[in-house]
Amino acid sequence: MLKFNFLITLISLLILSSASAQIKVSGKVIDGKTKRPVAYADVTLPNAGTFTTTNTDGSFYLESVENDSIIEVSLDGYEFFEQELTSKVNYNFTITLIPDGSVRENSTVELDEATVTNRKKKYKNKKENPAYAILNELWKRKRRNGLRIVPQYEYEEYEKLQFDLNNVDSALTKSKLFKDMEFIFERIDTSEITGKAYLPAFLNESVYKVYGKNEPSRRERKDLLANKSSGFDDNEIVTQTLKNLYKEFDIYENRLNFFNKNFVSPVARDGFSVYEYELTDTINLDGIDCYRIKYYPKRDGELTFVGDVYISMNTYAVKEVSMQSTRNIDVNFVRDIFVNLQYEVKNDSIFYPKRDYILLDMALMNKKAKAKGLFAHRTVSYKNFDFETPHPDDFYNERNYDPYTSGAFEKDDLYWAGARHEKLSKNEDGIYETLDSLQQVPRFKRIVKSVEILGSGYWNVWKAIDIGNLYSSVGYNEIEGFRLRAGARTYFTQNDMWRIAGYLAYGFGDKQFKYGAEARFMFNKFNRFQIGGGTKRDIEQLGVQLTTSDGIMTRSFASSSIFNQGANDKLSHINKTNIYTSIDPLKNFTIRFDGNYQTTRAADPNLFNIGYNQHGWDENHLIDTNVSLSLIARPGAKFSRYGIDRYEHTTLAPTIMLRYTKGFSGLFNSEFNYDKIQFLFTKPFLVGSFGRSNVVFEAGKTFQGLPLSLLSVIPGNESYGQVPGTFTQLDYYEFVTDTYTTFTLDHHFNGWILNKIPLIKKLKVREVGFIRAAWGDISAESLNMNRSDIPYLAPHDKIYFEYGFGIENIGWGNFRPLRVDFNWRGNYLEIPDARKFGVTVGMDMSF
Known part of the structure; x- marks a missing residue:
């Protein structure tokens, strides 16, 4: 049978190859x-x-x-x-x-x-190598992309994105999975880079007009003139996901970002410590005489490439470079990376992009050469540069152009025949027809629907009504016991401008129903002006976030965990009503105004007391009415869709938030006047070849004395799960403050250490180091107001800290989601029942 399959595959490939000559x-x-x-x-x-x-x-x-x-x-x-x-x-x-x-x-x-x-x-030293003299001349000239130094510019950009199923063989073509869909295999082709048989599966083409201005400050506007995509309803997410696999980089930088990992550039200033270089010959490219330098890595297991770089003999600028990753690349789901970059060299110091091509060979289950996977291609070409035409400042506002009303998604075949910078191959051109035909196959529709349910957690049951989130249907805690939750939402299209959602939950321990409902409306897709409101009655674990969300349709992980290191009995019963309005006056900058009314009481006063002294008597039921103003910046963040719910893609974008909250005494029976200000900063940083650091910094101050449920609790974590933003060795409410500062640093070494150890490197696990620190204080006024049995303590005498290391990327094949952390408490060990050491487990699917 194996010989027969091999024969069929070989004959098929020979026929295809002969047909294309x-x-x-x-x-x-x-x-x-x-x-x-x-x-x-x-x-x-x-x-x-x-x-x-x-x-x-x-x-x-x-x-x-x-x-x-x-x-x-x-x-x-x-x-x-x-x-x-x-x-x-x-x-x-x-x-x-x-x-x-x-x-x-x-x-x-x-x-x-x-x-x-x-x-x-x-060579005895690198200076004896003829390639060094050439690269040294390149390093002396500080190259700059010409688009960044002219007063203004504009050009046309053509982008082609494509997914292919690779390693297609006769066994796959006869699989029951493709029953009634066998016609798709008529388009099998062979990659001219890897030699693998592949089946085109998705294609997206875009034509842009890009306008830029560098003085007095850099601004850029990118108009989508035309877009054509093969038939998936959610192609915008597929397209942006594919785009997000490719990061913008400058070949002259020392490190190039792929999958948020720093690869060493072949023309890096420290390249001779990583690569071997050989000057092989000279070649003429586009009428320019160039040196051809071959390079390959000195050591195994590093984030490097092998390939050729072509350097102009007159200007010592990179004219073209090809890069291919080594076979043992330590990136999950990725077998191979191939890059070809071409440039127009203007003079000694200026270059322009001409054409970029990147091919990613993505593995599904494992990275064996013959295992099934995907090719992800991206081709970008540039032409019709104009550096003379000026435009007023307001012209560069991206919101001045709407591709959805300009007809960008309705261009006909005649337009595309003239707009493409390069002609589609026969198989590429046939993808549109193939995918349109697939949309008519019931079996294919069912497969797509199953994937959508797994990805979103929602199941469409009737017209525009979805039920879910299916992943939050079951929970457990000390108060509610086992808990069931059922939710629903409206969903007409992926770009809905309004949405209504709600849920109903029941706890078998306290025998009580809980609920939540929320409605949100957006009036403008450009400035994202929206209003919304909702209410909920539920059991929650307060004190697990410093900068909390004002949304209604959220639930704390800590109150739903099944296995805990502590009793998990410090839960609160809340009734909350929220109304809000928000607007984005600038791209990725949000101004949000919230009004909140909330009552809070202990879920079980016998287990957890939040009582306080007010007006000479004891209270155990708090009423709070407040408003808050939040300024949120997300520079560099990337989103798909334009509706009220967007899909955010993984980037290195920071989150910067400043929030002011004002509490009003007497408004709707609220009991406290107070002012609170909070700041949050989070960002991932790439640290050369040493991995990625995730930094979180928070600070805040409340200016009046308040009861426990309105103070700032340093977030603890009594579960065995890893909860971002919390301190693993702290119990809930162990540190209570009205002034605080916290800092968290997680550094992912990406195997920089373990990959150098024989035998261990074969496991492909990666190391993580982390430290968490908190300082805070609590006023005498707040201490005197609270009458709880909990001895309130703030880490003001010395900074509380905990530290540890973790092992991540644990699993098999490409499925390596597990991370195990070993956590140590650094001080305040004298506190009764302080947890000095703990192990936590988390999941993270990453490259």
Whole structure:
């Protein structure tokens, strides 16, 4: 059966290859003496002018539309190899290189990876290497993108995004999963980079007009002139997700951001400490004579590339660069990265982008070469530059252009035939027809619906009514016992300008119903002006956030956890009503005004007392009426959809929030006048090659004495789960303040340490280090007001801190969601029942 499947696959590939009249060669290069793979050898089709470099496992793939009957392989230290090709398609081609008798002590053999590299010359220091002199001239000239230094600019940009299912074989084509959908396999093709058979699955094309101004401050407007996408209803999220895989970077920077990990640029100033460079020859590109420098990593397991960089002989600027990741890249779900960047070189100090192409080979279950996966392509080209036409400042406001009313999504085929910067291949052009046909297949619709339910947690049951969130249906705590929750929401389209949602819950322990309902309306999709309101009656764990959310449809994780380190009995019963309005006067900057009315009492006074002294008598039921003004900035954040609910994509964008809250005594029987100000800053930072740091800083002050439920509690965590923003070794209400400052630093080393340890590096686990600190104070007025049995304590004598390390990326294959943290309490160990050490477990699916 295996032989039959292989035969069918081979015949299919041969037929496809012959039909396209292309030269296709794939295989391995091995050492004639050791029989081990040879890495970084040049493989060329000389008459077609096509070449590539073997990867760390000696593999290569070449493809050309030009006829060529000769293949050549060369590498310093080996005899030149040349052979005539007997057919246009040559798979599993094995090439044996014979050592040329040069000094063998300069060769290196890495037995763990079964890789051989052989260099004819070994330089005593980097300055003896001819490539160093060229790169040094490049470093001397501080290159700048010309678009950033002219007074104004505009140009046209064409972007093509594509998903393909790769490693398509006969077993897949006959799978029951594709019953009634077999027609999609008519479009199987072969990648000209990897040689893998693939099936185009998604295509999105966009044409933009980009306007920019650098003086007196930099501003840019990007108008979507046209968009064409294959038939998914939620293609905007698919498109933006694909875009978000690619980060903007400057090749002249020392580190390049891929998947929020810093890879070493091939022209980094410290490149010689990471890469081997070889000046191979000169080549003419677009009429410009260029040096060709081949580079490859010195060590295994680092975030590096292998490829070629072409540097102008006159200006010492990068004209073109190709980059391919090494086979053992330690990025989940990613087998391979291929990048080709082309530039227009204007003079000694200025360049412009010409064309960018990036291919990501994404693995689904595991990263084995033959495992099923996805190709994710992005092609961007630039033309029609104009540096002369000025525009007034207001012109650069992105809100002056609405693609939804301009007809950008309604362009016909005639428009696209003239608008594309490069013609679609036959298979690319057929994706639209294929996906439109799939939309008519009931089985496909059911698959898409199942994926939508798993992703959103909501299930459409009738017209525009969804039920959910299914993932919050069951919970448990000491007061409610087991808890069931059922919710619903309106959902007409992904860009609804209004939404109504609600839930009903029941606790089998306290035998009480809880509920919540909320309605929100947005009037303008550009400035996102909206109003909303809601109410809820529920059991919650207060004191697990310093900067709390004013929303109604939220629930604290801490009050729903099943396994806890503590009793989890300090819960509160709340009745809350909220109304709000908000507007975004600038992109990613929100001004929000909230009005809140809330009553709070202990869920079980016998277990938790929140009583306080007021007007000479004891109270255990607090009424609070307040308003708050919040200023929220998210510079650099990226969203899909424009409706009232947007999908936010993972970025390195910070969150900066400043909030002022005013409490009113006597308004709706409220009992306290108070003023509170709070500040929040969070941001991930890439730290060179050492990983990523997540920083959280919070500070706040309440200017009057208040009861416990209105004070600022340093967030504790009595669960075994990892809850962001909390202190793992603190109990709930252990530290209570009216003035506070907290700081949290989590550093993800991405295997920078463990990947250097033999045997352990094969596990592909990664290390995390963290420290959390808090300082706070509580006034005598607040202390005297509260009569709880809890001895209120603020960490004002010394800063409270806890620290530890974690192991993340635990799992198997590409499924590595687990993280285990080991936490130590740094001080205040004298407090009764203080938890000195704890282990917490969390989940995080990341690259």
